[in-house]
Amino acid sequence: MPASSAAAIVITGAMAAGKSTVAQGLAEHYPRAAHVRGDVFRRMVVSGRQELSPEVSAEATAQLWLRYRLATTVADGYARAGFTAVIQDVILGPDLARYVDLLATRPRFVVVLAPGPDVLAHRERTRTKKGYGDWTVTALDHVLRTDTPRLGLWLDTSHQTAAHTVQEIVERLPEARLPD
Template sequence: MDSGGVIVITGAMAAGKSTVADLLASRLPRAAHVRGDLFRRMIVSGRREVTPRPDPEADAQLALRYRLAATVADEYARAGFTAVVQDVILGPDLATFTAMITTRPCHVIVLAPRPEILARREERRPKRGYGEWTPAALDASLRDETPRIGLWLDSSDQTPSGTADAILAHVRTSAGDVPAARG
């Protein structure tokens, strides 16, 4: 992939999505890193965080965040950039999100380090992402509820650079993980 496609990187918090997405985008000739969480942080007042308890407003804001990220990814791709989208997209939301992206090829990468690695990484980072969630709970959602779309990487024992290498190898040999929409 030289330019113009979309690469979606998802996984639980502390899976290494931001670091790997930055590395990946820097290795491509024309790429943009679309940070889904940026759209959440743009809501200055009235923001509702996603928690383990269902909340219709938080769910609506999450759906908005995903729509915005998909739209931005498509626009970058239309302009000839590879859009590297990075966000926590778990469960059935992954299939819904990838269906919103009209650009092909669309590659899906799921970073799935072991739960104890997620917990260790979370302890070491300056930002705290889990809130009411635990690494084990998000990992269970990832493994038990998320459709097996794309390349799933257990990046527990990989460096970020090694993970980016594995993703690039997949992208360069794959036609895409999401089929084109049927007309």
């Protein structure tokens, strides 16, 4: 992808996979880029927020898809203005295919960060932000590896720094491109 091209790059993976750090580094690589953090839209709900848990409720699912629609709409807006939109969120299972279909921007890219569950567990224990709530690392990793369609570029980042992961994404971005 030429450095000045507008595009949408989705970075996903389980919690503690490094999505925020990698997405920020990737956005900084391009001369005109925006880092769209999907979780911001979840945190904007001041009252009545329902977190997604393994026992999925209709309201939690509706709020998740509201967040997804808002993030893709914002990303499309940045892309229309000539920015590369790097979107980062936890988007797993069959939701990933539905999510990228929400994006009007072309080209679209998907990068799935997939460090091993032992690495995720270690990262979760050592970071200040705690994300798993009712989920376990094992359960979410299972959803990633068994229920998520193999779209785009999947990277085992277990033994990579964020900078190395960004560099690998830049070098292998054509592999992450989805059909138009």
